[in-house]
Amino acid sequence: MSEPEIELGAPIANQAANVTSSSFKASWSRVYRADSYLLDVSEDSGFASSLTGYNEKSLIALNEEITNLESKKVYYYRLRAVNGTVVSSYSNTVEVTTTFVPDPNLSLKKAADTFLVGVSVQSGKLNGQYDEIYRREFSSITAEWEMKMNVMHPSAGTYDFGPADAIVKYGEDNGINVHGHSLIWHNSTPDWVKNFAGTDQEFEDMIEDYITTVVTRYKGKVTSWDVVNEGLEDGSGNLRNTIYRQKMGDDYIAKCYQFVRAADADVLIFYNDYNMITDQTKQDAVFTMVDDFIARGIPIDGVGFQMHISHDYPAKADIQKATDRIVERDLLVHFSELDVRANPNKDLTSLSPERSLSQKAKVKEVVQVFNGIPNGNKYALTVWGLKDSETWLLDFYGHVDWPLLFDGNYNKKDAYYGFLEGLQ
Incomplete structure (x- = not known):
């Protein structure tokens, strides 16, 4: 008799932390029985234009530092939990706006x-x-x-x-x-x-x-x-x-x-x-x-x-x-x-x-x-x-x-x- 398929809950994506002009830290909750996570980071909320390297990026950790971003730009991230061939539904989507780099001569x-x-x-x-x-x-x-x-x-x-x-x-x-x-x-x-x-x-x-x-x-x-x-x-x-x-x-x-x-x-x-x-x-x-x-x-x-x-x-x-x-x-x-x-x-x-x-x-x-x-x-x-x-x-x-x-x-x-x- 075959084993019943594992059911995985969707992760909860946290608000971004350590937001700068070129980076932010994404994090999420641990999902019971998950052994990895797939992270998507995109420039649009529909995730049609994922950042290079962040289209279902596989991660074991519960956070990831996203770098080399543009100043004062909106980004979105979401993720899914994985156990073998079983993949959960998507988490909530988090919106992040990087800070801007002011002109050093600006007052x-x-x-x-x-x-x-x-x-x-x-x-x-x-x-x-x-x-x-x-x-x-x-x-x-x-x-x-x-x-x-x-x-x-x-x-x-x-x-x-x-x-x-x-x-x-x-x-x-x-x-x-x-x-x-x-x-x-x-x-x-x-x-x-x-x-x-x-x-x-x-x-x-x-x-x-x-x-x-x-x-x-x-x-x-x-x-x-x-x-x-x-x-x-x-x-x-x-x-x-x-x-x-x-x-x-x-x-x-x-x-x-x-x-x-x-x-x-x-x-x-x-x-x-x-x-x-x-x-x-x-x-x-x-x-x-x-x-x-x-x-x-x-x-x-x-x-x-x-x-x-x-x-x-x-x-x-x-x-x-x-x-x-x-x-x-x-x-x-x-x-x-x-x-x-x-x-x-x-x-x-x-x-x-x-x-x-x-x-x-x-x-x-x-x-x-x-x-x-x-x-x-x-x-x-x-x-x-x-x-x-x-x-x-x-x-x-x-x-x-x-x-x-x-x-x-x-x-x-x-x-x-x-x-x-x-x-x-």
């Missing part, structure tokens, strides 16, 4: 020819390698701290414009756009303002004078301002109960925007906030405020999403959906403080190759969304810091992370190339 600002590419800067770090990279890569700068109230207006009757002037002059000297950040922010309110002893009207007059003084000083030099930063609470979307609200009323944001427009008819006015992708209640509240401003003729030109995100969150579709709400109102979009945490769960002590590629993929998604915005609604995509070793996140979270495009030695990371790939 972020050259590649992004329809919007500004920004970076946050500090007045004491505008020389040496900072200067070299800023001038080569970026078309816009934002002061990280120096254009906030506690720095520019540290005491009643006293202004200190030295650090802000240095940043604005650097922009002027190098043909780099300057974005002002930020006139009103609860976390940069000086003590003398928090403890203001005058009447509510005197407080409002003081704020108007401060805004008028600053905006007038930089008229024609600073092209845009985050006038109020983070004015709404997390979760509830309610107005933060700041000294500005207490003294000027619930309409204080609108008043500040009017003060700015009176001082500079041409400067672009933004509202800027964080968690604008992930906090739906806050997002809704911001757009309710924006719609109210538009209906009442309160000046507003754009909305800034800070984009302090992680390598695995939020989803690209959610970024797109939130961004569409700005475009629907025909306002300018600013991704204003981008950093992408690679270590949100504190599971790494150094940046692993896998996590670096995950971060790169998220940066690419962010740039793809921004680059897909109609040109008339694009303002800038600004990265919050130059190199990993100086990110604000180190102090804020108290553990290591590598959220930026350059490492601590000014070297371009995978994330940098993810930015470029997002523009392709």
Whole structure:
């Protein structure tokens, strides 16, 4: 009596790993009783044009490094399990796109020819390698701290414009756009303002004078301002109960925007906030405020999403959906403080190759969304810091992370190339 024919299940093909501009690693699950596998790699999903050497290539291992591929090209692979003369059905088909090799002379600002590419800067770090990279890569700068109230207006009757002037002059000297950040922010309110002893009207007059003084000083030099930063609470979307609200009323944001427009008819006015992708209640509240401003003729030109995100969150579709709400109102979009945490769960002590590629993929998604915005609604995509070793996140979270495009030695990371790939 003959032996019953062996039945083999189909392998499960895994997503490709270690994808580069010329190679990727294919892998698959072990199939019970299989003694080998037949691997197909093709340039089309119908497998009509298999790569040389990869038309039913026989393998014993559970992975294969596919090499000598073209840059930025789509490939497909599938396989079957084998035992003697018995061959299984095909696995699922996996699609892989190789990365691209950028022109070594290409920079972020050259590649992004329809919007500004920004970076946050500090007045004491505008020389040496900072200067070299800023001038080569970026078309816009934002002061990280120096254009906030506690720095520019540290005491009643006293202004200190030295650090802000240095940043604005650097922009002027190098043909780099300057974005002002930020006139009103609860976390940069000086003590003398928090403890203001005058009447509510005197407080409002003081704020108007401060805004008028600053905006007038930089008229024609600073092209845009985050006038109020983070004015709404997390979760509830309610107005933060700041000294500005207490003294000027619930309409204080609108008043500040009017003060700015009176001082500079041409400067672009933004509202800027964080968690604008992930906090739906806050997002809704911001757009309710924006719609109210538009209906009442309160000046507003754009909305800034800070984009302090992680390598695995939020989803690209959610970024797109939130961004569409700005475009629907025909306002300018600013991704204003981008950093992408690679270590949100504190599971790494150094940046692993896998996590670096995950971060790169998220940066690419962010740039793809921004680059897909109609040109008339694009303002800038600004990265919050130059190199990993100086990110604000180190102090804020108290553990290591590598959220930026350059490492601590000014070297371009995978994330940098993810930015470029997002523009392709």
